[in-house]
Amino acid sequence: MITTMKCDLLVVGAGPAGLAAATTAAQQGISTILLDEQAAPGGQIYRAITSTPIRERKILGDDYWHGESLLEPFKHSGAQYIPGATVWAVAQMTVADATQGFEVGYSVAGEARMLHAKQIVLATGAQERPFPIPGWTLPGVITAGAAQILLKSSGMVPGKGTVLAGCGPLLYLIAWQYLNAGIKVDALLDTTPPGRLGKALPHVWGFLTSPYLFKGLKLLREVKAQVRIVKGVTSLEALAGPAPNDQTLQSVRFTAGGQTETLAVSQLLLHQGVIPNINLAQAVGVEQQWNELLLCWEPKVDLWGGTNVSSVSIAGDGGGIAGALAAEHRGRLSALQVAHQLGKITAAQRDAASVAPRAALARAVQGREFFDTLYQAPEQFRLPTGDTIVCRCEEITAGQVRETVSLGCPGPNQMKSFLRCGMGPCQGRFCSVTVTELIAQERNVTPQEVGHYRLRFPTKPLTLGELAALPQTDDSKKAVIRLKKPV
Amino acid sequence: MTEHAHAAPVIIIGGGLHGSSTALHLARAGVHALVLEKNYIARHASGVNAGGVRTLSRHLAEVPLSLASREIWLKIQDWVDDDCGFDQNGQMRIAEDEADVATLRARLQTMHDHGYTHEEWLDADEVRSIVPAITPSIQGGLIVRADGSADPYRTTRAFRFKAQSLGARVIEGIQVQQLQRSAGQWQVQTDQGLFTAPVLVNCAGAWADKIAAQMGEPVPLDPVGPMMLVTTAMPHFLDPVVLGTGRPLSFKQRVNGTVLIGGGRLAYVDRERDWSELDFRQLAQGARTVCDLFPHMKQAIISRGWAGIEAQMPDGIPVIGPSSTEQDLYHAFGFSAHGFQMGPIVGKITADLITTGQTDLPITPFSIARFQTGAPFLTQEHFHG
């Protein structure tokens, strides 16, 4: 039987934001626990940084290896690290003893546990934006982020017949990393609309003075020199085999400049940006708002990552996409605010200590508006039609969703009840933004008005057996079940 | 909106199943009610309950209503042009130990004493043959073979749309603020203007006590959040709905393979913010019950949990019938954990009261007046079934 742990600060997520937050907090003398799902720290952006088989640094590049700088300070900070831990509930109102703060339910190796924390920093990061094209559920189609994980964690690269498709710097980054490893993909199908550069140009000053500029241009040049890039792709379909029961990826069909072409592929790597992973934040009660530029839901946070839920703050991309460098500075800022709220430092001390991270944060986000405008996922790839799958888990199509709106389903929660859309194990992570936008389009209202799935615990599935074995307190055993049946 | 549209022969506050059912029955009688719903139809209890269509285990006072409602369920397609996902695989209440056996035997005796034969005893072998996946140590149970379950959201919507097709009106996203009676008309002040009707029906669920209070007949309504868990799809292993006896449980496998686990353990709810927080230690107790009874469920994956906000009355039965303080006001609320199956008949009862002044079903035990007298309205016999 594991005893219930206690801490002043729980940080969820060991990416740059979480590592930095936990480090800063622990350095302030705050008893800190860092929980993370993966077996090793780094989150997704610095995935496998302590264990990657790729020793040759030039392959993954400097931006990746920068993540190492977060590890030593964390190791020596005094924060406790629990890897392989999946948080599935955070309780405030149903706790046995309110003086202990939150009760957090999490599982390690199939065993459910609880811990108590007075403050929580959620650093659950980002996820790939859904990319609902026809055939996106075919085996052989994975996200570019997934391909990066294979590269970083396992030193694996795709074989013959590989195409990258979508928009955003990550596609070029991974193409470049592959080139460094001696792998050339067959094509990079870029869906950035041709007129988009003009739209982004008003923001270019920020980009020109940002640290991303030279790195970005050099990378782009190298990729363009060696990989076939098709620009202005307006349609994309992943196709299965010619045989009627062959349901695995065989080719990708695309249109650009009025011409349609089909390429035989075994691997199709899709990416059109990342969006915040909001499930845990939303289940805890954090208000969400629709970001009009990034076209996604994001938690409402203040300058310290504070939210409408007392003692819950958010750091990193989970609070709005701003990139890995921004994430670590935001982590430090939330930790400083937590230190102040726990009475370890005065407001003046907090403000003084925050000067450097704030300046660093400002530098880190310079140029983002340019990128975000340039690489905004195009409408036709966010708003599918017909038989294109919207809800991967329950296999619901865009046509079904659109038709259901016209039958009087005004929002995603009704959609759940009607179609089971969003009711599968991914808990809406890969369909939420699509469903919100489809409903908004069909009803001709804003996504903000349409709203999002109402999410509750568990924020990650767990087995009934795990839940059943949760340690009980005397109070919970004696709790009166007030809803009585007649005997 | 025109002046004309703000008036209706009947205004129903609350667009859950009871409000929608009342609208349907009124519409069938040619009375075109207006339903005012503060969120959207079936947003609360009606959309998220376990969907149990049961006459089993009813409070004695509810039995005649429940049996009458079952007649509607058996022909639900004719009533609302939708089968509502109703399947009749039976409802069973199981005895885990001797204490449970005694409880159920006593219950069965009470049913027989009152002339009700819908509940049948099952011995352990019979239980195991109907539910092979259940723990071998099961001791027996009660069953109603003609019971079953349906899709609550779909059912409520079906009632709503059928009512509308017959002339009822529904406005969603409208908040009732004040109620006043003047010159034989109900003045219903909302955040979208004033509506008037000679007759008012209170189907406001977990908020119905606010209306009752405004009418000078306060009730001790408790807004509660019974919790539900649902699993990912599993191969079919269960036909009837299974209810617990000594330990609370409601356990059902839907056609799509997912398993619904309820039992009435309560979440924290804030009815002003439409907010709930699941009590996962309580859910763990429920999970233990399930795993004890159905050992293979240890590996079932819980993909979601939720809690509706429902109205519970202290004596466990709802409020149905005319107001005790005002003319032309009717109540139908307080159904938490036992309202779904009764929705079809309660709407008919209310509609009959409005159109004819009477109902042939025994609704005296449900009178709102019972909360005003000092002595309990119901005898012990009613409580212990």
Place this chain on the structure above:
Amino acid sequence: MYNRLPEAEQALALAPVIVTINGKAVQCREGDSVAAALLAAGLNECRDTAVKDVPRGPFCLMGICYDCLVMIDDQPNQQGCMIPVRSGMKIERQHGAREVQA
């Protein structure tokens, strides 16, 4: 099909982890996830869905899509991308809504 870079191949050669995938013995690198091992073995598919019985394979590799569900050591619904390979592990394709064994 995914291939291992030389460094990863060397690590595998030095200390291979041997699992079975659909009955066939496969060598993996210690630290690979089950999903990665499947992809390296040339298998894009790991299961058939419960609703429409169509094949799926790993998609996000970060534990949130639930498409990489496989049978591991006779246990269904295991997220392949979140579980590292282990010597002697039995990995099998998952068909539809899996039977849960008592």
